[in-house]
Amino acid sequence: MTARVAVLGASGYAGGELVRLLARHPRVELVAVAGSSRAGEPMAAVFPHLRGLVSLDLADAARPDLWDRLEADFVFLALPSGQAAALLPQVFPPARERGVRVIDLSGDLRLPRQSYEAWYGRPAADPALQAEAVYGLSELFSDRIRTARLVANPGCYPTAILLALAPLAVAGALAGGQVVVDAKSGVSGAGRSASLATAFAEVNENFAPYKVGRHQHTPEVEQVLGWLAGRDMTVLLTTHLLPVTRGILATCYVRPPAGWQPRSGPGRAGGQGTRPPGQERGCPGGEAAAGQEPLAEAAGDPGEALYGLYRSFYAGKPFVRVLPPGQVPAIKHVQGSNLCDIGLHYDPRTGWITVFAAIDNLVKGAAGQAVQNLNLMAGWDETTGLDLVPLFP
Ligand SMILES: NC(=O)C1=CN([C@@H]2O[C@H](COP(=O)(O)OP(=O)(O)OC[C@H]3O[C@@H](n4cnc5c(N)ncnc54)[C@H](OP(=O)(O)O)[C@@H]3O)[C@@H](O)[C@H]2O)C=CC1
Numbered sequence: 043m044t045a046r047v048a049v050l051g052a053s054g055y056a057g058g059e060l061v062r063l064l065a066r067h068p069r070v071e072l073v074a075v076a077g078s079s080r081a082g083e084p085m086a087a088v089f090p091h092l093r094g095l096v097s098l099d100l101a102d103a104a105r106p107d108l109w110d111r112l113e114a115d116f117v118f119l120a121l122p123s124g125q126a127a128a129l130l131p132q133v134f135p136p137a138r139e140r141g142v143r144v145i146d147l148s149g150d151l152r153l154p155r156q157s158y159e160a161w162y163g164r165p166a167a168d169p170a171l172q173a174e175a176v177y178g179l180s181e182l183f184s185d186r187i188r189t190a191r192l193v194a195n196p197g198c199y200p201t202a203i204l205l206a207l208a209p210l211a212v213a214g215a216l217a218g219g220q221v222v223v224d225a226k227s228g229v230s231g232a233g234r235s236a237s238l239a240t241a242f243a244e245v246n247e248n249f250a251p252y253k254v255g256r257h258q259h260t261p262e263v264e265q266v267l268g269w270l271a272g273r274d275m276t277v278l279l280t281t282h283l284l285p286v287t288r289g290i291l292a293t294c295y296v297r298p299p300a301g302w303q304p305r306s307g308p309g310r311a312g313g314q315g316t317r318p319p320g321q322e323r324g325c326p327g328g329e330a331a332a333g334q335e336p337l338a339e340a341a342g343d344p345g346e347a348l349y350g351l352y353r354s355f356y357a358g359k360p361f362v363r364v365l366p367p368g369q370v371p372a373i374k375h376v377q378g379s380n381l382c383d384i385g386l387h388y389d390p391r392t393g394w395i396t397v398f399a400a401i402d403n404l405v406k407g408a409a410g411q412a413v414q415n416l417n418l419m420a421g422w423d424e425t426t427g428l429d430l431v432p433l434f435p
């Protein structure tokens with residue numbers, strides 16, 4: 043089976059990356075692309091790297107009547123936050139009737155109204171649509187994604203941070219309810235539209251934090267960690283702009299409760315060990331692990347035990363590479379791929395655990411994960427079209 047797919051926002055970085063991936067996806071027919079200021083132009087004029095690979099012209103993404111003519115099974119929305127919320131109430135219900143399924147890359151459907159309005163500073167999407175949307179962190183919520191009609195693709199930072207912390211959340215290591223995260227992103231995370239903050243002369247050979255204390259991905263991370271940990275979570279997230287094009291490195295600091303030990307089998311990612319949005323909080327995987335031997339005691343090495351916990355959590359998850367103790371991830375080891383590399387460190391002196399996660403913000407943090415979700419929704423192998431070896435050096 044093949045699927046007809048449309049990309050709205052195809053003239054942006056995330057949408058352009060979607061088109062790059064979909065152009066070589068063996069089961070996809072790309073039937074439409076749309077933009078805004080570049081509407082009417084050939085895709086290859088907007089993105090010359092796609093010359094000879096995509097022959098479509100950009101339609102106007104803001105026109106609701108575009109949807110009446112769309113003969114697509116799946117529509118990706120890669121529009122600025124706020125635009126999906128404005129567009130969907132009008133176009134999604136009739137499209138859903140026709141069997142169209144939507145994957146939205148913006149932040150519009152990830153948070154409930156109050157939280158969205160507080161952190162994004164604009165009116166939230168229709169609450170019914172937000173409630174219908176399945177949070178699309180592929181590794182954790184694959185069961186619900188498979189049958190979803192509307193998917194809220196995760197934010198770039200939350201993808202890295204949640205993959206880094208999910209095993210600890212499920213295993214009860216976040217019982218204190220507080221986490222500190224120090225995260226850095228390449229400038230493509232800010233989108234293609236020019237702004238002073240992302241101009242070469244401002245970014246080159248510079249490095250600085252931004253949106254301190256007010257990053258809009260904070261409530262998203264808190265929400266999902268809360269589902270996994272079975273308790274309210276507070277996350278201190280500080281984001282930094284790296285003078286590179288692609289990549290996110292998230293460094294997450296956790297002080298587990300006294301006496302906590304990593305255990306094997308704390309629940310599997312995407313299996314029964316994690317709870318999807320809208321369901322009762324709790325951690326069946328953690329409960330199932332309660333009677334097991336602490337690996338730390340068995341192995342006598344907390345670093346090895348932590349590694350065992352992560353290996354077991356991400357067993358069978360092709361895009362997560364858990365690095366052995368002593369190895370650390372780097373953005374250059376995942377660039378251009380849908381991989382998330384995770385490194386672990388247990389510091390016996392302070393009792394803190396540090397978890398590092400590296401992703402490509404445009405691939406696993408946006409377009410790649412959106413394609414992974416398409417694969418799940420269409421019933422294909424989740425790696426279809428995503429067999430991408432990182433570009434190095
Ligand atoms: N960049 C990243 O790493 C990530 C981005 N995202 C999310 O993906 C979405 C797109 O981001 P990104 O690609 O970076 O942004 P860009 O600014 O690069 O692209 C925005 C796209 O939306 C179109 N657009 C702009 N304004 C409107 C409008 N009023 N109506 C309809 N279309 C419009 C643009 O068209 P045109 O160029 O023709 O004017 C362009 O195609 C955002 O919601 C972002 O949060 C999520 C995760 C990571």
Ligand SMILES: CC(=O)N[C@@H](CCC(=O)OP(=O)(O)O)C(=O)O
Binds near residue numbers: 229232258
């Ligand atoms: C480097 C950079 O500026 N990154 C952006 C990522 C924004 C994003 O992806 O927006 P959503 O809220 O729609 O997920 C930021 O930090 O705001």
